[in-house]
Amino acid sequence: xxxxxxxxxxxxxxxxxxxxxxxxxxxxxxxxxxxxxxxxxxxxxxxxxxxxxxxxxxxxxxxxxxxxxxxxxxxxxxxxxxxxxxxxxxxxxxxxxxxxxxxxxxxxxxxxxxxxxxxxxxxxxxxxxxxxxxxxxxxxxxxxxxxxxxxxxxxxxxxxxxxxxxxxxxxxxxxxxxxxxxxxxxxxxxxxxxxxxxxxxxxxx
Numbered sequence: 228x229x230x231x232x233x234x235x236x237x238x239x240x241x242x243x244x245x246x247x248x249x250x251x252x253x254x255x256x257x258x259x260x261x262x263x264x265x266x267x268x269x270x271x272x273x274x275x276x277x278x279x280x281x282x283x284x285x286x287x288x289x290x291x292x293x294x295x296x297x298x299x300x301x302x303x304x305x306x307x308x309x310x311x312x313x314x315x316x317x318x319x320x321x322x323x324x325x326x327x328x329x330x331x332x333x334x335x336x337x338x339x340x341x342x343x344x345x346x347x348x349x350x351x352x353x354x355x356x357x358x359x360x361x362x363x364x365x366x367x368x369x370x371x372x373x374x375x376x377x378x379x380x381x382x383x384x385x386x387x388x389x390x391x392x393x394x395x396x397x398x399x400x401x402x403x404x405x406x407x408x409x410x411x412x413x414x415x416x417x418x419x420x421x422x423x424x425x426x427x428x429x430x431x432x
Contacts, residue, residue: 257341260429264352265338271331278324282317285310301391305384312376319369323362330359356426367419371412378408 313320333355340348386401 256432260352260432261338261341261348263338263425264334264429265342268331268333268335268338271334272328275324275328275331278327282313282321282324285313301384301388305380305388308380308384309377312373312380315376316369316373319365323366323369326358326362327366330355330362334359353430356430360423360426363419363422367415370415374408374412378405381405381408 333351337348337352337355339345340351382401382405384401385404386398389400
């Protein structure tokens, strides 16, 4: 006797592959991928838009909220040095942010496509995931390099700011700020690896 033909839930064939008669055949894993893609896409678009605002207005906002006091000039100098590092990598961060918004939008569309059994959803999401993996790698490297430059800047200036306030522990405060920047790099590395692993799993599902 012949065997029943296999169906691929991601197939680009007509939507009949999703159902047999009146019974839907969407695997649980595929539904999970669709929901995560939809939510991640929406969050990614919003965070990307806020990121664009931060790139162009972040310096003005940071200067506006600086408190007055004996360390105000030191804080302004620290912010200026940090902004210099930010501007240095603007040629990478700006395109990455724009591409990230497009990729996130594609994830949301792909998730909706799977949930509504569109035949193009498999191809779209697999391509989007591939681009997203590349973007995440470049973004992670750029962030790590910029933070490695900002760490010593924050240590130096925070030490001076703490000392200007008349309290003890200026050097300790500076060291803590530098350590926090390294902790941020480690956290981002773990989060990036997790996202890449999930996208590789989704591509091969």
